[in-house]
Amino acid sequence: MSEGYKGRIGNLIRDARKHRGLTQTQLADRLGTSQSAINRIEKGQQNLSLEMIARIGAAVDSSIVDIGAGPTHLRVTGPTTLSGEIDVKTSKNAGVALLCACLLNRGRTTLRKVARIEEVNRLLEVLSSLGVQTRWLNDENDLEIVPPKELRLDAVDEAAARRTRSVIMFLGPLLHRAETFELPYAGGCQLGTRTVEPHMSALRPFGLEVKATEGSYHARVDPGVTPTRAIVLTERGDTVTENALMAAALHPGTTVIRNASSNYMVQDLCFFLRKLGVSVDGIGTTTLTVTGTAEIDVDVDYAPSEDPIEAMSLLAAAIVTDSEITIRRVPIEFLEIELATLEEMGFSYTRSEEYVARNGMTRLVDLTTHHSVLHAPLDKIHPMPFPGLNIDNLPFFAVIAAVATGQTLLHDWVYENRAIYLTELSKLGAQVKLLDPHRVMIEGPTHFSGAEIVCPPALRPAVVVLLAMLASKGTSVLRSTYVIARGYEDLAERLNQLGANITPFRDI
Secondary structure, eight states, rough: OHHHHHHHHHHHHHHHHHHHOOOHHHHHHHHHHHHHHHHHTTTTTTTOOHHHHHHHHHHOOGGGGGGTOOOOEEEEEOOHHHHHHHHOOOOHHHHHHHHGGGGGSSSOOOOOOOOOOOOHHHEEEEEETTTEEEOOTTOOOOOOEESSSSSOOOOOOOOTTOOSSSSGGHHHHHHTTOSSHHHHHOOOOOOOOSSSHHHHHHGGGGGGGEEEEEEEEEEETTTTOOOOEEOOOSSOOOOOOOOHHHHTTTTTSEEEEESSSOOOOHHHHHHHHTTTTEEEOOOOOSSEEEEOOBBBBEEEEEOOOOOOHHHHHHHHHHTTTTTTEEEEEEEEGTTTHHHHHHTTTTOOOEEEEOOOTTSSSEEEEEEEEOOOOOOOOSSSSSOSTTTSSSEEETTHHHHHHHHHHHEEEEEEOOSEEEEGGGGGGGTOOOOOEEEEEEEEEEEEOOOBBOOOOOOOHHHHHHHHHHHHHHHBBEEEEEEEOOOHHHHOSSSSHHHHHTTEEEEEEOOO
């Protein structure tokens, strides 16, 4: 190992340790070595074996340090019957929006129980490159964010930014911080061409103009331009609404946003903005009225609500394996249409009385699934903006339909090619017929059998394949599962706690 490589690896280890909130002594204790050895490693003065690098990676919970280890795969042995209880984790999409919204605040922001997923890790890397101090406070995933006096907008971490779609939500808060800046193109799931024009039309009333060239958004802001009438969003998108909300938060006048998304992550952002001192009326409706303030400088503590998409994932896991489990802390108002559809298909479950999430607003219940014999629904299943069936929950109905008797038509009208990935279920024995890029016909019931499949490059279809593998007879392998880690924290491990048999491995 050359001196240059040792230094670079040392820097990676130091950054990952600090990101985890560990001292050199604490890391040394985890590894059974001395603080002075960790100091030498971080200064690039120590030879390291690949085994030691892997051990350090595990100790700081960072795949960055798994040098040369290659992608993670999952080996699934089925069929599985799940049992026990599990808590739904906090919302991935709310966590991502709140991290972007932290750029509005010049004070200290503490977010509680943040989803510790790769998408969040990438955003933290981007924030860190801008000079924002972020640190995990404890094993509860509480996160502290402290901005610098001036953001280093010329130092953005391009590699991290290109691995996330969420960086586009920096436009709303940053247009108040600089008159010109650049952001690298967003990456993330491969779901077909998704135009950024709705974001532009939402932010132009605040003086933002963006030119996209050579892989970057080149932003220019005219501070003399402010909204003169209501902003009508051309697309009722979640991230578009969030961008408009964040732009309005630092505009000292009143902004009306029409055709706004009222989805779960938007509501969490609205509740957070209220904590920052911004007035937001109409939460849960398609018209939001925001009265902002020229500067936000408060120390704020906020707990995002639970993730309805993860709740649906766990419901689907129970249904596909015909298991009886209790799923706690389910944000019921964002799953009511899904549950009504499942009831029509013959799904049996019980639910607790409602109680309130830690944000003091979102309604939660505990759901217990029961043995059910499912049949296909009479009508096609298709998503709609909230309060309709969530677009991100639609793919789970593919694997549910596969265990139901009869033909189910799924219509994914939002994404150009996500429906295509659902045909991967046919490799496990499902009868999935692609009618066009947006529609699939699924005929059940299915007797799943194990197969080896490369992970689809879209998050929800990837999880759907994993859930089908739980119900498959024999051994299945799901290869290159980074996309799942982007949106779920320890999903395989948590399914194992319910009785699944999933083993992560890497190619040697």
